């Protein structure tokens with residue numbers, strides 16, 4: 001008779017644990033969906049940027065100004081200007097160019113081999129930064 005109670009208690013603990021696990025999994029799922037909201041200016045990073053190194057474009061600057069990426073990795077540039085100012089990310093040697101990026105637009109580029117790639121904004125030539133592929 002006394003055996004039944006601990007078993008029931010155990011079952012209740014297991015049920016509670018799986019409920020907690022379920023809530024945690026659901027929360028992780030939600031946070032994955034909402035994590036694209038970046039606190040610096042509420043910039044939205046779209047799914048295309050998943051798994052990349054991100055460079056934000058904000059206040060007429062690339063952040064970070066010098067970005068390192070391992071060979072074979074990709075960089076995603078995201079325009080985070082709250083006033084909608086468009087920018088580009090254009091290699092000084094013309095090996096890549098994003099074209100016009102409006103707010104929340106993303107440009108993803110893979111960098112297969114080690115190199116140093118200075119780049120700039122076609123619209124604002126004072127905006128300069130560098131990609132270093134390690």
Ligand SMILES: [Cu+2]
Nearest residue numbers: 087121123124
């Ligand atoms: Cu610009």
